[in-house]
Amino acid sequence: MNLLRNPLIFGALLSSTAALAQSDKQPEEVLVTGGKDAILSLGGSAQLIDETMLDQFDFSDLNQVMSTLPGVYIREEDGYGLRPNIGIRGATSERSQKITIMEDGILITPAPYAAPAAYYIPNISRMSAVEVVKGPAAIVHGPHTVGGAINFASRPISEERESEIDLSYGTDNYQKAQFFSSETVGEFGYAIDLLRFSGDGFKELDGGGDTGFERNDINVKLSWKPQGGSEKNHAFTLKLGYADEDADETYLGLTEADFDDDPYRRYRASQLDHFTSEHSQLHLGHSFDLNDSISVSSAVYWHQFDRSWNKLDGFIDGVAIRDVFANPDIFTRELGILRGEINSNGSDADMLDVTNNDRQYGSYGAQTAMKMQFSQGDIDHNLDVGLRIHSDYVERDHSIRGYLMTDGAMINDGQQRGDKELNEASADAIALYVSDTLSWRDFKLTVGLRHEEIDGDADDDLAGTSNSKSQSETLPGVSLYWQYTENLGLLAGVNRGFSPASPSASSGVDPELSTNYEYGLRYQNQNLSLEAIGFFSDYENLLGRCRASDTNCNAGEEFNGGEAEIAGVEVLGQWSHQLSDALTGEVMLSYTYTETAFQSDFSSSFSQWGEVEAGDELPYIPEQIARLQLGAKATRWEAYVAFSYQSEMRDVAGSEPIGQVTHTDAYTTVDASASWFVDQNWTLQLSVDNLLDEEAVVSLRPFGARPNKPRTLRLRVKYAF
Template sequence: MDCFKLTYLLLFITLPLSAQNIIVKTNQRDSVLVKLDEVVLSANEILGSKFQARNRTGAAYYISPKELKKFDYTDINRVLRTVPGVSVYEEDGFGLRPNISLRGTSPERSAKITLMEDGVLIAPAPYSAPAAYYFPSVARMQAVEILKGSSQVQYGPFTTGGAINMLSLPIPEAFQASISGGYGSFNSSRIHAKLGDARERFGYAIEYLNFSSNGFKDLDSGGDTGFDKNDLVAKFRINTNPEARLPQSFVLKFQYSDEVSDETYLGLTDSDFASSPFRRYAASQRDQMTNDHLQFTGTHTFRFNDYFSLSTTAYYNKFSRNWYKLDGVSLNGQREGLSGILASPELFPEYFNLIIGNSDAASDALLVKANNRDYVSTGIQTKFDYHWKGAETFHDIEIGLRYHYDEEDRFQWVDAYGITNGIMELTTAGTPGTDANRISDARAFSSYALYKLKYKELTLTPGIRYESIRLGRRNFGSNDVDRTGIDLSTRENRVNVFIPGIGFNYNFENISLFGGVHKGFSPPTSREGEQAEESINLELGTRFSFWGISGELIGFFNDYSNLLGSDLAATGGTGSLEQFNAGAVNVSGLELLLNYNLLQNDPDFELPVTFAYTFTDTEFQNSFGSEEDLWGEVVSGDELPYIAKHQFNASFSLEHKMFDINLSGRYNGQFRTEAGSGSIPDEEKVASNFVIDLSGRYRLTQNLGLTANVLNLTDEKYAVARVPAGLRPGLPFNASIGVMLTY
């Protein structure tokens, strides 16, 4: 370990550091089987607490503010590793564009799960182009809610694996202000400021976040390989007097973010990764992602009485991005893709030498594509809730409606470069619109109805969702960059589907039994006649609390009748977003969560221990395909790629009102990068890894605290993916220290 790492470890040991929160004993609201009256959630929340998650009629998990503050991650991948049933594979080491799977759904660009912020769809174009090239900054989130199984039938359009809802900074009940800053490895820095207040009829909250890094990869030609991201959120609320006969409130939210990241799709060959895993080839020196995101939402809440409420949200999201990156190599008029070159460099030595800068080419050898796209996602949604009580019963009816429109506008081009002595020079500038020049759009009407019945210890929640979707595409062609329509081609696809589900929960003295069955659904593309992805999903589980140990054990089974795969450039495809039928697939698994406080009887200290384990088994039920399909040649019995069979996370925290120290270790099992069975060939495998993170916080005064974080404590060198092209490394040893001031 070099002096740099030793210095950070010594700082960590001498400042077992901590910032803002006084540690308190876990309250009853978060216990497993405590019986409480129904609580009223705000319009943007789904769960609102661990108690609600643990008493739902389906699997759900609530990552609380306290949990988020332990490590104060900026990487959503690291946050979600603690949740059973969630699989991720990393790409850039910083979590800028995560690949998330819930219960075996395809993880690529998190395109097969329902993503929300404050209850509003947040993917760039959730129906027409759901690949999440934008993902909200988890460092500014108050909590994260994860729903799986029958507990998420209200949330769509993707209902197979589940939904993730990110909860942003709430408007406080009284004046609050804080500012924090940190600095660490790779010239990484963070500034985070929050301000808010509330009066009887008015409230506001404002938040600014910047985090950046020079990057941990070494570019052959020199230069940064990191990123710089800004995020601003403002909320304003007006409301009636709390004692008004008909209480109402209106909350206006504004969010803006921008990002510049020197990221690439170009990875490494196996031999280069083994010798120098953090190398970046010379041909990626011009690669850069620029994007900005804008959101407006307005939420009106109307409470007629103690039993009847109505909330309505109008929303508008705009996302613009241009990922300018190496897309191919051309020699003597013959173009080769990056994946093929890196997979077999011995078959393409002239092409590979250009990529690594060992050969010169005067002109037009390196093809850099400007993946220039604009997205709009807008709509209005309303939720009606009515509940009443009987002698031994509780009834709740929830009805939701949403009209939604989204679109993706592609206006792309390819620039050609020469390379001399490892330095690239533009030789032929492309014309915008000549690579892709099309608009994909979707109009969707969604509705659902959910009925909750509580009778003594039994809870039943039958529900049904309806989706009516029209998907379209207008392709103007590469010869009509002015979009006059002379070469216009169009296509359209329509889907109307009912998505039923039912769940139950039964409480015994220290244990509960829950389960459910629901229909899984994922929309198709605009290609006429293409069928939607459908499945039948079952789960059965138990939650328990014995001798201070609490937890849950859940089994699930997803029976796909028509699994759809997507042609994404992020997975080594062409990036057309066309979907293809993978037929019948079975996905089954086991989720285990255990919690125990080793010092539960100590008045001053707590030592909570958490263990989470996920087992996932996948199997194609039919043979299909060819070498040209993204799945490859599939034989019945093959496993799905990109899904680890085994993964677990263990965490320990020593908590005191003045400080806390946190240790988290996560194991991610090996996984395939192509469909197959039996032992995994080395060239189709991402090996398992075990990574340990350490954090500490120390409260110097009531308003001043210190923080320290060490990510990848043992400096594990490991691969995280073979896509988009070649092997990619995970984040190496990364240490940071910080300070926080609160008022």
């Protein structure tokens, strides 16, 4: 690890950086960061994407939204962001399992303790803001604090009547329709948000067939603010939500040769792959002011998520698909069966394994937080105290069916093959945090402490085994912010990172633990906003978790990776200038540089690690990520173009030059958008994703090369009334 230990390199990067300036348009919901003004003097790093920024390109793909921020790593999968893989500061991006994800400050992933893989994340199209919190600032947002937290702020209830119809149509029959209406009348308010979007998919299934998706999302908010003369400003909110998905998606990719010939091809062996899900949520909140200095907010919540993923999982008793793709010249028969060019002979070695990964998740809990302001002499205190009692569970029933490839069609063999997995896991957790920000002159010192108490149980019905696991961790953090001049601020901090092991993990598997350091600067004047932060994460134990699609391990099985180090620099900035009386120009830059290294030798059956030697780099973490956005704004129109770059990523841990081992491609994409404000009610927008039609291998897991989304046009019409 050379970056943070070489002050000349770090200093050069600091001197050329720039950071995000927030627009004035903020949601009325309480943000976990406190909003743009609080971020500017926060003793820790955080960024906020507000509604104005979300509207610039109107992305429905969360991956595209999150790639605008530094320190956030994206691994694309399906091209539409249906199941994002997001990591923060080197924490694995694999199904976003190592970050805390919230909606309106409430844990939203299906089972964040018992099964943290985020197979459900809210649709970005119904959000008014996205916050990312990292470093010491993230300790109030557990359980996962090794990297950071993401909070999605849904659209707030309006004081005045507001209604909107938003329609989009694009390439591959992309359709999006959204209706929003909100109003407050006297003591009562409401917001209704109806969303549906779909597409036919950009891949072509050999022999024909569906490759697209459909999503529906219905959300209702109700509020009551009694006006009976109380000075405590009581407010009650009820939020109800339902979302579903029906997608003909697959994990099956292509061989290198077939990808080079046609990256958007799909083999016939994926013709039965199909994902369906339903998500329901209920949030009931209450807030009030005890007095001018103390406010309390509380919530109870319930979530249910059911999913079924019918997908190709390999051959019943044959070679692994990854081995077929790694050696296509050797396993020509198996590859022919996957392509649908060779018929199965009836043996289990030729029989295709299609597994229905049926799972049910649930989570529920209650949380409360108190904010208190007081002074002691010249020192002002902002004290935050919070408590959450939470339970979640997952039930897995993965059933196997055998299929013969016959003249390009998959024919069920009629045999009852039983279950591949039949298990359940649950977790009960109590989380408590306290954080105090002490302000004195130009200094802000934040001292915080988080405690997680977790009890988990797991039952494997096939193996006839049961397991219990208890974890108790106290996680301190401290940060300092110094307003050095009117425009320049300096910050530094350290915190304890934690990601719990699952209930099914054996007694020999430890939770993920790290010590995280950060330091940097913020600069802001009338036209320019600059931020550069260096980070260094020293892992005592890295935790690997097997997914159902991984080979040589069981779904949910966990592995200790021992000591590891991750270091990097985040750069973020925005510059705006009045070019004329009617025209404003904007430039926005985001850049991340990252180095990683295991610190010990070990052998693992976790396929992404394998045989590891000290100094090996971690897989699926790009060395460089960059995004440059240029924009022009006038009274009646605005236009933007964004250049995004991500360097290659190694598929398996190692130290060889990346060009000599299996890796994803480095690629650059260009997105463009232009909007015309016809009048105060009508807006027209034309957007082009991947303008230059860049083709790249963005993932090699679990089975073969998969592409990014090709050039896609979208025409949008929005009517507000």
